[in-house]
Amino acid sequence: MPVRVFVTGLGIISGIGKDLNEHVTSLYHSRPGISDIRFLDTHLKGEIPVSEVKCSDEELFGMTGVSSHEAYSRNSLLGIIAAREAWDHAKLGTRKKRRTGLISATTVGGMDQCEKYYQEFLKGDSYNDFIEIYDCADSTEKIARQLGITGFRTTISTACSSAANAILFGARLIRDGYLDRVVAGGTESLTIFHMNGFNALKILDKQPCRPFDANRSGITLGEGAAYIIIESEEAAREDAPEFIAELAGYGNACEAFHQTASSPDGQGAWLAMKKALETAGIEPGQIDYINAHGTGTDNNDLSEGIAIQRLFGEHIPPVSSTKPFTGHTTSAAGSTEAILSILSLKHQMIWPNLNFRDPMPELSFTPVKELITDVPVNYVMSNSFGFGGNDTSLIFKKVKQE
Amino acid sequence: MEELISKLKQEVIQQLNLEDIKPEDIDSDSPLFGEGLGLDSIDALELIVLLEKNYGLKIEDPKDGKKIFHSIRTMAEYITEHKKS
Numbered sequence: 006m007p008v009r010v011f012v013t014g015l016g017i018i019s020g021i022g023k024d025l026n027e028h029v030t031s032l033y034h035s036r037p038g039i040s041d042i043r044f045l046d047t048h049l050k051g052e053i054p055v056s057e058v059k060c061s062d063e064e065l066f067g068m069t070g071v072s073s074h075e076a077y078s079r080n081s082l083l084g085i086i087a088a089r090e091a092w093d094h095a096k097l098g099t100r101k102k103r104r105t106g107l108i109s110a111t112t113v114g115g116m117d118q119c120e121k122y123y124q125e126f127l128k129g130d131s132y133n134d135f136i137e138i139y140d141c142a143d144s145t146e147k148i149a150r151q152l153g154i155t156g157f158r159t160t161i162s163t164a165c166s167s168a169a170n171a172i173l174f175g176a177r178l179i180r181d182g183y184l185d186r187v188v189a190g191g192t193e194s195l196t197i198f199h200m201n202g203f204n205a206l207k208i209l210d211k212q213p214c215r216p217f218d219a220n221r222s223g224i225t226l227g228e229g230a231a232y233i234i235i236e237s238e239e240a241a242r243e244d245a246p247e248f249i250a251e252l253a254g255y256g257n258a259c260e261a262f263h264q265t266a267s268s269p270d271g272q273g274a275w276l277a278m279k280k281a282l283e284t285a286g287i288e289p290g291q292i293d294y295i296n297a298h299g300t301g302t303d304n305n306d307l308s309e310g311i312a313i314q315r316l317f318g319e320h321i322p323p324v325s326s327t328k329p330f331t332g333h334t335t336s337a338a339g340s341t342e343a344i345l346s347i348l349s350l351k352h353q354m355i356w357p358n359l360n361f362r363d364p365m366p367e368l369s370f371t372p373v374k375e376l377i378t379d380v381p382v383n384y385v386m387s388n389s390f391g392f393g394g395n396d397t398s399l400i401f402k403k404v405k406q407e
Numbered sequence: 408m409e410e411l412i413s414k415l416k417q418e419v420i421q422q423l424n425l426e427d428i429k430p431e432d433i434d435s436d437s438p439l440f441g442e443g444l445g446l447d448s449i450d451a452l453e454l455i456v457l458l459e460k461n462y463g464l465k466i467e468d469p470k471d472g473k474k475i476f477h478s479i480r481t482m483a484e485y486i487t488e489h490k491k492s
Contacts, residue, residue: 026448
């Protein structure tokens with residue numbers, strides 16, 4: 006009997022809120038976080054909408070209590086805010102000390118600050134703190150320092166499946182007996198580099214994204230951070246304040262079909278979802294809601310939709326993409342959507358796929374258009390697929406009062 | 408007011424599935440979140456739903472929620488003040 010893994014804390018910041026409470030109210034009132042660019046200094050301002058965290062860097066420094074003279078990237082600050090909320094939610098500061106790790110997903114690392122100081126740095130050749138923090142792992146170390154985690158720490162960067170893989174890896178470390186608790190998730194602030202990168206691929210929608218719509222026209226990028234606390238059943242039973250959900254299943258597959266495109270038959274997505282069902286020990290018919298990757302690109306939504314049809318046949322559960330709320334937070338998307346999926350279990354509600362109008366002719370199903378309340382949600386599947394075909398699916402289960 | 412308070416206690420227990428708690432266990436003035444009844448911040452949505460469903464009152468700004476959902480009494484006061492007769 007494998008060790009059961011429970012979720013005991015949640016923390017999140019994104020375009021739709023600065024904490025969990027603001028997220029549930031934004032979801033409930035269908036309030037998206039997408040708007041014109043305000044904080045990022047880019048030539049795409051006014052042209053391409055994004056979902057920014059509605060705070061300046063100075064405000065984020067204030068929220069974390071870190072001195073703005075220290076070399077902390079926006080990315081690290083977002084991560085600290087979300088990870089600390091999850092830490093406090095699980096009351097880890099006052100509970101029995103156990104082997105605790107931090108697995109943080111990101112691609113940005115400290116890149117956002119390097120962009121500001123790079124030209125200046127090139128002119129002189131003086132030492133610059135903000136150039137030194139470029140690497141991905143810098144944000145992980147900053148979060149660990151703020152939370153006081155001195156044990157196992159690692160950074161995962163597998164594009165848009167990164168944060169789902171952080172959760173998957175954390176669960177495996179717990180199941181295999183290496184750790185008792187893991188702070189798992191991801192952080193990603195918007196940067197000029199990745200805005201330009203996605204723009205060069207010509208996959209940014211000029212309107213807020215419209216996943217699973219026949220007229221969809223690409224991604225809306227977003228920023229944010231989300232972390233969950235997962236722990237072994239033994240650790241949670243001893244002194245956890247609440248069992249929020251169970252991480253029942255997970256699966257990862259890498260189809261390596263193309264650098265940035267998914268296969269037409271959705272083989273990687275299909276394999277990941279199938280493996281997740283197998284580790285959870287459940288049938289497709291037991292899934293009550295699929296929080297899809299649903300980026301709004303032609304390629305993803307078709308490939309994912311076909312994979313869902315292949316796996317679920319004629320009995321496709323309600324499906325929605327919550328990216329029209331938060332934007333696509335890339336390396337933080339997996340944990341952002343894991344939390345929105347857990348909130349769906351907690352409140353027995355299914356979040357709508359905003360901006361959907363016209364069904365895709367290639368698919369047999371359409372996404373959920375409006376908020377569904379008072380619906381039994383016992384198992385939720387959360388999909389996160391990355392460039393290179395690195396696909397992950399997580400399954401969370403509602404916990405009965407124990 | 409006292410009648411509304413005791414009705415609210417029952418409704419809160421029902422909405423949040425607080426199976427082990429009886430209405431008389433809830434102090435009308437104790438904080439609902441944190442050390443009082445021990446609700447956590449995401450439970451606030453259930454209270455928003457309760458006010459909407461049972462009293463037709465909409466709370467859109469989470470910041471208002473913090474004041475309104477401080478205790479059973481502050482909830483009752485808000486309902487009395489805002490409920491259309």
